[in-house]
Amino acid sequence: MLHFLETRHAALLSLPIILVCGPGFAQEDDLCFACHADADVFDGIEDASRLVVEDEEYLASMHGAAGLTCVDCHADLAGSEDFPHPDALQPADCSVCHFDVQEVYGESLHGYALERGNPRAPTCASCHGSHDIRSSSDPRSPTHKSRQHDSCAICHGKAGLLTDQIVKLPESLAEYARSVHGQGVEPGVEDAASCAACHSVHGLRGTNDPASRFYPANVATTCGACHEAIRDEYEQSIHGRAVRAGVRDSPTCTDCHGEHLILSPQDPDSKTYASGLAIKTCGACHDDPQIIAKYSLRGDVVGSYVDSYHSWALRGGYMSAANCVSCHTAHSVLPEKHPASTIHPDNVLATCQQCHPGADRQFAASYTHEAVSITANPINRWIRNVYWITIGLVIGGMIAHNLVILNFYAVRKRRESQDGPSVRRLDGSQIIQHLSLVVSFVMLTITGFALRFPEAWWVRHLSALGMNEPVRSTLHRVFATILVLAGLFHVAYVLFARRGRREFRAILPSRMDLTQLRENVLYHMWRRPRPAEFDRYDYTQKAEYWAVAWGTVLMAVTGVVLWYPETAVKIFPTWIVMASQTVHYYEAWLATLAIFFWHIFFVVFHPDVYPMSWTWLTGKMTMRSVEKHHPRWYREKIAPATTGARPTVESNSGDE
Numbered sequence: 001m002l003h004f005l006e007t008r009h010a011a012l013l014s015l016p017i018i019l020v021c022g023p024g025f026a027q028e029d030d031l032c033f034a035c036h037a038d039a040d041v042f043d044g045i046e047d048a049s050r051l052v053v054e055d056e057e058y059l060a061s062m063h064g065a066a067g068l069t070c071v072d073c074h075a076d077l078a079g080s081e082d083f084p085h086p087d088a089l090q091p092a093d094c095s096v097c098h099f100d101v102q103e104v105y106g107e108s109l110h111g112y113a114l115e116r117g118n119p120r121a122p123t124c125a126s127c128h129g130s131h132d133i134r135s136s137s138d139p140r141s142p143t144h145k146s147r148q149h150d151s152c153a154i155c156h157g158k159a160g161l162l163t164d165q166i167v168k169l170p171e172s173l174a175e176y177a178r179s180v181h182g183q184g185v186e187p188g189v190e191d192a193a194s195c196a197a198c199h200s201v202h203g204l205r206g207t208n209d210p211a212s213r214f215y216p217a218n219v220a221t222t223c224g225a226c227h228e229a230i231r232d233e234y235e236q237s238i239h240g241r242a243v244r245a246g247v248r249d250s251p252t253c254t255d256c257h258g259e260h261l262i263l264s265p266q267d268p269d270s271k272t273y274a275s276g277l278a279i280k281t282c283g284a285c286h287d288d289p290q291i292i293a294k295y296s297l298r299g300d301v302v303g304s305y306v307d308s309y310h311s312w313a314l315r316g317g318y319m320s321a322a323n324c325v326s327c328h329t330a331h332s333v334l335p336e337k338h339p340a341s342t343i344h345p346d347n348v349l350a351t352c353q354q355c356h357p358g359a360d361r362q363f364a365a366s367y368t369h370e371a372v373s374i375t376a377n378p379i380n381r382w383i384r385n386v387y388w389i390t391i392g393l394v395i396g397g398m399i400a401h402n403l404v405i406l407n408f409y410a411v412r413k414r415r416e417s418q419d420g421p422s423v424r425r426l427d428g429s430q431i432i433q434h435l436s437l438v439v440s441f442v443m444l445t446i447t448g449f450a451l452r453f454p455e456a457w458w459v460r461h462l463s464a465l466g467m468n469e470p471v472r473s474t475l476h477r478v479f480a481t482i483l484v485l486a487g488l489f490h491v492a493y494v495l496f497a498r499r500g501r502r503e504f505r506a507i508l509p510s511r512m513d514l515t516q517l518r519e520n521v522l523y524h525m526w527r528r529p530r531p532a533e534f535d536r537y538d539y540t541q542k543a544e545y546w547a548v549a550w551g552t553v554l555m556a557v558t559g560v561v562l563w564y565p566e567t568a569v570k571i572f573p574t575w576i577v578m579a580s581q582t583v584h585y586y587e588a589w590l591a592t593l594a595i596f597f598w599h600i601f602f603v604v605f606h607p608d609v610y611p612m613s614w615t616w617l618t619g620k621m622t623m624r625s626v627e628k629h630h631p632r633w634y635r636e637k638i639a640p641a642t643t644g645a646r647p648t649v650e651s652n653s654g655d656e
Contacts, residue, residue, distance in 0.1 A: 032070045035084070053131045061133045094124045105202040120155065127151055143201075145194045146185055149173055152195045175261035191226060198222055216243055219252040233331040238338075249291055256281050272330075274323045275314050278305050282324045304373035320355075327351055410611045417614055417622045423638055426619035427499060433490055434616055437548070440483040445592050447476040452585065480559050487552045506536045509546070513539040536633040544599055551591045558584040 035041050037055050042048035058064040063073070071078040073092040077085055095102035105111045105124075113121035127143060134141035142151040153173040176182045176195070184192025198213065205212035213222040220240060224231025234240045234253070242250035256271060263270035271281045279302065285291050287302040305311050305324070313321035327343060334341035342351045352359040352367070370376045374384055426434070450459045450472055467475070493500040517539050519532035532538075537545075558580035561568040565577045603613045608629070615621055627634045 029070050057132050062135055101202050108204045109206055110204055146188055148195045149176055172260045179262045180264055216248060216252050219254055223253045230331050237333045238335055239333055274319055277323045278302055300373045300376055301369050304369045308372045406611050414614050421623040422620040423626050425615050425621045431619050433486055436486040440479045443479040447472050448588055484556050507542050507545050509542055533631045540602055551587055554587050
């Protein structure tokens with residue numbers, strides 16, 4: 001403080017220079033600027049910038065230009081001869097001059113917040129500045145139309161705004177900046193709406209306040225300040241009439257266009273974009289069961305439109321197809337019985353002729369919501385029911401017919417494998433292991449994806465049969481346990497069974513697999529005369545075996561974490577639970593798709609095994625199939641063991 005006083009006294013020495021060279025201050029301000037015009041005077045003081053008042057800055061302000069002195073605002077210094085003045089001064093009271101503005105501000109949300117002592121409440125200086133206050137017509141002013149959104153963004157920007165009840169308000173400024181209003185204000189479009197144009201300058205009120213510009217009954221008037229013709233149309237519409245009657249569910253301008261993110265109807269993100277209008281905007285009310293029931297509205301208008309040619313073409317990108325406003329208009333929406341309605345019997349033909357110049361009354365009557373709707377049109381409903389029955393009988397008969405043929409070839413393939421000599425490909429233990437894997441994997445896939453896609457049609461059918469969440473989760477854990485036990489049994493089989501150890505050695509990857517992969521692909525591209533000569537297991541079977549092994553371990557580990565998350569977070573970092581959930585989900589997709597596109601192809605759809613390989617049930621392969629598909633195995637292991645011409649050869653013959 002001593003340094004501060006000494007500096008102030010030193011500043012007085014320069015007073016004669018200020019009086020001679022200064023730009024015409026009022027005499028009583030000279031002493032103020034002797035200190036406050038010099039930033040060095042306040043060196044070392046926290047937030048010193050608020051105490052520095054540049055002379056040019058003040059003279060360029062509205063107050064300076066009007067000849068107001070310092071004590072006109074800082075009234076507690078009037079008549080004081082003390083130097084230096086006390087540090088604690090009363091804030092400037094703008095209401096002394098701007099009492100009318102203060103009265104409006106005091107009844108606003110901002111004034112209410114300030115009155116309650118909310119430290120985040122804006123004051124006059126927050127928006128207008130302190131000593132550099134300029135006219136709102138000055139482009140340099142923070143209240144100029146082109147800069148209002150920057151000023152408001154101080155509180156309403158990306159960081160959001162917390163009220164004193166810890167309620168977070170929307171990040172409205174980011175949306176406004178993207179809107180047609182914000183885009184217009186930036187280049188200086190004269191009639192583009194600014195923040196103050198809609199919310200008022202000082203009298204900002206909440207939407208539940210009947211005096212607010214955005215009270216539902218007042219929204220059309222607010223928007224109508226610029227959009228007069230549209231306001232008049234809306235107020236005569238059924239929506240505007242309902243709002244005036246106090247029906248809060250009836251839409252206002254902001255319900256259909258948005259509050260701050262108002263976009264052009266040609267913008268795909270707009271709520272009024274043609275292809276999304278029926279579902280996103282009109283459907284918000286006309287497809288809401290509660291509103292439909294509350295006001296006895298028709299319940300099929302959105303569904304019948306969505307299921308019509310107009311909607312199909314529009315969603316397919318044909319933007320000239322009719323949407324809701326094409327028939328009902330955008331703002332003059334009236335019920336069918338109103339004489340001015342575009343769908344009134346006397347007017348509907350003209351409405352249709354906008355797109356169909358040759359339409360007559362019969363055409364207009366053929367394409368209504370009732371005509372398109374399956375439920376409302378008895379003819380459509382009758383035709384649909386007939387076709388459901390026809391489809392069930394015809395397609396069901398076709399499926400039954402083809403199953404008979406498929407069964408014939410499957411049984412014939414089974415008999416062929418029994419007639420000639422065969423090789424024991426899988427023993428009984430391996431068959432049981434495979435069946436356990438098949439059943440547990442299929443059930444885990446069903447019960448797992450049922451959790452992630454509860455709205456899927458097949459999940460709804462399962463739910464109707466009693467598979468609620470407790471049942472689903474229990475089944476998932478049961479079959480997960482079966483899968484893990486099957487995996488542990490397989491490990492024991494590999495470690496302790498002689499055949500298991502031999503099978504494990506045979507299925508280990510080798511460099512030869514890469515060579516055979518290349519040879520096999522080239523052969524099937526007609527680039528090589530002979531196919532690859534595979535041993536007991538080819539590269540496709542090896543890849544699948546190790547993928548199953550890796551996937552089982554991964555799913556088991558992440559599954560245990562998800563089963564016991566409370567214990568997991570005591571051992572591992574907290575991110576382990578959500579990381580396990582993500583890995584579990586995507587590994588499930590990987591495994592399911594791999595089984596379908598890889599395993600099922602080779603055991604069902606491959607031309608050499610279709611309609612199915614029976615090995616997974618019988619454990620046997622015909623000698624002819626072994627010789628064709630595993631020639632190296634046949635030549636080195638099987639052929640030497642067939643000297644006795646036995647009808648069935650065990651694959652372990654001669655393996656050790």
